[in-house]
Amino acid sequence: MLRLSSLLLRHNRHRCHLTKPFSTTTSSLPLTVPLSHPIYLIWSSNTSLGKTLVSTGLASSSLRSHPRRRRSFLYLKPVQTGFPADSDSRFVFSKLTSLALRHRRLSPHFSLLASNHLLKASASAAASLLAPGAPRIYENGMCHLDWSEERRVAGENSGNDEPSKLVCKTMYAWGDAVSPHLAAERENGAVEDSALLETVQRCLEIGVGKENMDHFCVVETAGGVASPGPSGSLQCDLYRPFRLPAILVGDGRLGGISGTISAYETLKLRGYDVVAVVLEDHGLVNEVPLASYLRNSVPVLVLPPVPQDLSDDLMEWYDDAHNVFDSLMEIMLSAYSERVKRLRDMPKRAVDVFWWPFTQHTFVPEGNVTVIDSRCGENFAVFKNDDAITEQFDACASWWTQGPDATLQTELARDIGYAAARFGHVMFPENVYEPALECAELLLEGVGKDWASRTYFSDNGSTAIEIALKMAFRKFSYDHGLLLESLKDNSTERCPELVVLALNGSYHGDTLGAMEAQAPSCYTGFLQQPWYKGRGFFLDPPTVFLSKNMWNLSLPEGLHSPDLNVKNMTFCSRDDILNKSRDNSDLAVIYSSFISHQLSKFPESKGLIGALIIEPVIHGAGGMHMVDPLFQRVLVNECRNKNIPIIFDEVFTGFWRLGTESAAELLHCFPDIACFGKLITGGTIPLSATLATNAVFDSFIGDSKLKALLHGHSYSAHAIGCTAAAKSIRWFKDSDRNPNISSKGSLLRELWDNKLVYQISSHPGIKRVVVLGTLCAIELQAQGCNAGYGSLYASSLVKQLREDGVYMRPLGNVIYLMCGPCTSPKICNQALRKVYRRLEEFSQSQQN
């Protein structure tokens, strides 16, 4: 049949061509929202429900209360269509002056200075305000106006008192009374999301001036919550980086319960906090089911019916409604204070109740705790200096899990909500449900392509590794005839000791089994792991790194050979290192004989080598070291020849972390078993998978349940995680979604500016750089106790970078930037430039 699903179908067979998909754009500046006074976003569930009536009522309530106290109110209308016939800021401006005049009768001292502004407009909208022939400056078809009008309502004896102040601002106006995206298109007046956000921020910063007044601010959206803004981005997405608290103007008419609830849910699905719902009374008591739906956790306020007569000046209506607006104002002020108080109290409460992993609490006094209010794409929104929420680039990619940009984050939230609603969690064994099946198949077609046949789900990297080890040992036992013996006699006593072959510096997780597969380190002593023995044979690997503009090879002791000269030890580019043709090099032969020699030295009394386990290409927790991929490939081949099962620990490296979907692609060889986690869900919730070949699977098949793999966690293959994973796996490799992927590519484009990276590598304060895929790691020159995992050497540098809006967490004297697979190179390089600047300062300060 016809594939209709990708088409728009119109009755008149006119086919609409889609423009670029909508996306949430984050600004290039780190955005900041002041917390010195309340700022609210006014939303509504549909157009024409009275957002501006509410803004006006709030302005009136705010300015009129306590007449002796000087107050200011900022009303911002970022986007106005139908201008000049429709101008919400003019409505607020003119109603407020009328209300002030009326109010003066009651409060003779009350005085007000009101102004109304228009910053930019399309040519047609600007025409009415410009004298013919007046000079016009255009940017993207929008005319710079900076037009304003002003009115003063003077109170009795108010000669010397400064008046209260109202500032109304329309940021952008178009003439057509249609949705902003249409008006912008029709009038050739475009505004990018980032420009709009920056203008909002600037208006919020300027506010109403720096006078000593009580400020209050509302930003009024256009149309409904999900109406497109000028660029076509939905407004709920567009304003998301600010995440201002919200007032929702609901619908009191027939059908309005549904529209209000749906709009509320759209806001929640963008991470907004709705502080109150307010709606007009249409006699249908819609507020009752709404309050019930909200379980009384969000107040619902009802305004009196608005006069239908268009000539009504609404003065009486505002009189009738003033108690509702006063209550709403009280709710908003109180929610604001509570929020600020909560943000201020959080560090204290955190150090009282948390026990952070990998953290010496002595080093984290209250003042060092970062309060994260939210995240949007690659950025945290952080509570800073006690009076603002500001963006910080999440350079630790939230501890190596993080993937989505703002657009994918929103899509993931919706899909995750859907999965929670459709499945919650359902038991996995012997069952099938769509997300688990979809995810398993995507894994096998993607990171498991050409080798894996089975997906075993668990919860995190450590459990995925423990499962992998059980699989490998069973396979080894099966292949080497140990199984029959052990089945005959189910005691453990007569069974051989199995160990892993692994590399020094690799790290596979924190549970005991995963720990046993790593070499002794600061993580494994009695202090940390009383039960750790180190059940492995651990080889020192050769590593590669960028230093002084050159990629260098560093060989471990015992691998130096007279056949090697400088030529063998350096590479012009990273691609040379990753090239498979190195298999034919002298070095490959040297590696091979080194490995054989080492293996022959391992005494059988210490056990049988039952598995090889490696982190392909990059040792993550071990300090971001790049292992020579040729060495790992030779090692894999040696083990395969000896029928030793091969495990790739791709928990860190998988899903484009290193620029390819699987790091096995960089190694040009396959494992028998591989473990995935972290980025698998796009960086949202824990899920992991151990993939295996059918040959491994078959060693668990038999006539008894006791022969099956008896390892599982309650939430195995949980539907919510599998849904997030399926979405992210698809998204990351889809060139229509991820701009870093070329249409036929299996490789991310280069994310870190090559020139800058080389510059850093040749800096005297820098020991080495490793840059690959989403990772840019930098080891600082450090000696003695300044080096190593326990070192605090980088902490001052890290602190300064947080001031710059870059949130890092060092690994001792190694710092790194990490982004998501969709992050634009522009964002990466902004962060990298900040790092470079601070590095220069840092290394100067170290020299002094």
Next chain:
Amino acid sequence: MLRLSSLLLRHNRHRCHLTKPFSTTTSSLPLTVPLSHPIYLIWSSNTSLGKTLVSTGLASSSLRSHPRRRRSFLYLKPVQTGFPADSDSRFVFSKLTSLALRHRRLSPHFSLLASNHLLKASASAAASLLAPGAPRIYENGMCHLDWSEERRVAGENSGNDEPSKLVCKTMYAWGDAVSPHLAAERENGAVEDSALLETVQRCLEIGVGKENMDHFCVVETAGGVASPGPSGSLQCDLYRPFRLPAILVGDGRLGGISGTISAYETLKLRGYDVVAVVLEDHGLVNEVPLASYLRNSVPVLVLPPVPQDLSDDLMEWYDDAHNVFDSLMEIMLSAYSERVKRLRDMPKRAVDVFWWPFTQHTFVPEGNVTVIDSRCGENFAVFKNDDAITEQFDACASWWTQGPDATLQTELARDIGYAAARFGHVMFPENVYEPALECAELLLEGVGKDWASRTYFSDNGSTAIEIALKMAFRKFSYDHGLLLESLKDNSTERCPELVVLALNGSYHGDTLGAMEAQAPSCYTGFLQQPWYKGRGFFLDPPTVFLSKNMWNLSLPEGLHSPDLNVKNMTFCSRDDILNKSRDNSDLAVIYSSFISHQLSKFPESKGLIGALIIEPVIHGAGGMHMVDPLFQRVLVNECRNKNIPIIFDEVFTGFWRLGTESAAELLHCFPDIACFGKLITGGTIPLSATLATNAVFDSFIGDSKLKALLHGHSYSAHAIGCTAAAKSIRWFKDSDRNPNISSKGSLLRELWDNKLVYQISSHPGIKRVVVLGTLCAIELQAQGCNAGYGSLYASSLVKQLREDGVYMRPLGNVIYLMCGPCTSPKICNQALRKVYRRLEEFSQSQQN
């Protein structure tokens, strides 16, 4: 200030009193949806957008295609207000007959038999249809009518052919043209959700008769997606148990983009699949941004403008629109076939790619795989017998994680979506964000009340246990002077061997460290765990169980004492067993000396006992054994006297699983460390927490990072899990939300019918019953290979119960029912009665 947040505020100070909170009610029957033909729900984003025009168009398209093929179309309108002036089923009925007459001009053979029905109506709505004085039967104020009308459009030469068939049914009608919940209230005609669902199901079953025809069915909702139904439940919640695929009629007007997107998101947040969006053309090309938002994955269809003239018979409009309706019909037919095909293919695909935990794949051929389409509260919706989706009670409570009823599930989905949108995931160490803080504090105030001071987050029970063991051993080392030595000399060689004290039959998780803390069992042999040593000293505990109407105590070998007689060995009630006054019994003394004696026998050469670890009261995976709580309490006291840290493994028992928030309450004593998981997130996603006292925490404080607890998982304290946990922890113990909690209670009400439980306990086929909180476990009498974990003895019983709509997973010859903390006793007892009936059959079949 005034606490306004819990109030509804109206301009006229009239305060509305809320009726009962809305909730999603599941029917008492297991609901079934046929899959033999397409059935769709027609939704719209607001009222009056043309749902009925669309239903009519679909009916016309369906009935007129392939005139020689006999077709039938069922149109269901469950809820109609404004009757009889508004009757959507009458509209469909009358338009279709007109269209059929018109159509006959083109297709002379076409013939149609159409009928329109009304089942029940409020008195005022019924009045117009009833002759005065006609007998009336009322139920809850709704009059039984079963009224119908019929029309026939005969085709040429169609004398012998059966005509195509249209059946239009209004299920419930009210007179007032307002929202159904208001109409029902005003007209005193109430309909419970469950009654409505059962009527829908019955109508769907009867359909249009059993003739050999191509059937098609639409169910048209009233108002918008979240408009209340007659009981006040939102319709998107009300119809959720069926989870029928959806058509969304969107809004083509100004503001309609937003309303349509929000309505779509409301449906997604209930787990619905929207197959297509259709909207009327208002010249604003709303379809372009909609298609962009939907990323072309859901087709958007545009209908021609509907004539404004109310006297227009729409015949020409339907002519204009017919290609859109034909396309929509094609999309719906194709989505239906794809869905059925997918459901049919899933078992085959599952056995090809999955590797299920704890599953011998040999025993799970394709035919044994359960396809779970969704869950709603306590029920799975399962694809059954190849032609229906039917409800099954999730008696394994999705492997011991499950908590929410349908209402909480919806709330959790919204909160989870919100957390994903607000935070995605953000890094935890040294940071604070609201959900983590809220969750940590709720844990300390709840399950950690009066003893715990710190929360350590991880991902699942196993990791929580590994962390607990590390904490306990450090504390022990600290208290017993081992720490200084080990710090002096960081080698592992000189450190003592530490072991745990634990009970035989307890189970603490599947990672190696957790495994080492359990006694050797079928899970721990070389075949499963080559690295397992069993690093513990394991005691046999006394157990208690219900058998033959009496609670019995079973003592392990070595604990029999001449002081014990039958009187000591039986209890009249479970409360007697849990009573703390037993501390003063002879048995307490016997236990104490037994434990001391055992401990004294443990040779120091085997290590130092560095921790006690127990599952309080119930050994879960070990076979649902109830350990004598007195014994565990005595054991805890003995260890405390020896300064051995005490760990409670509450991963299974925590959060009301056993009727109290923490099982420690049943033991009447506190641990130093406790582990929680599973139910912590209400049964949605993995999260776990290890709680500890400040004394334990302090043993990790020092001047080096290397002294900190270096164990953590990437998603530690992930915001989405913490949000779900905070919601669930609060919900379960809130008597306003959870009907099983009394207003001041810390105990769930009894969920399993006592009489029936005792009856089962005295059945000859039953060895023992353990019933406590949400758990009802039953051990079948079984000998030899029929007993134990590997046994398949219960499989035929389990299979039969699945036919009855009860989904169980046995633990060998132990079967169990498990519900959530909010599940109504009615649902529990329905399931238990089914078990009893099948047990009788089963035990008879075993005798034969």
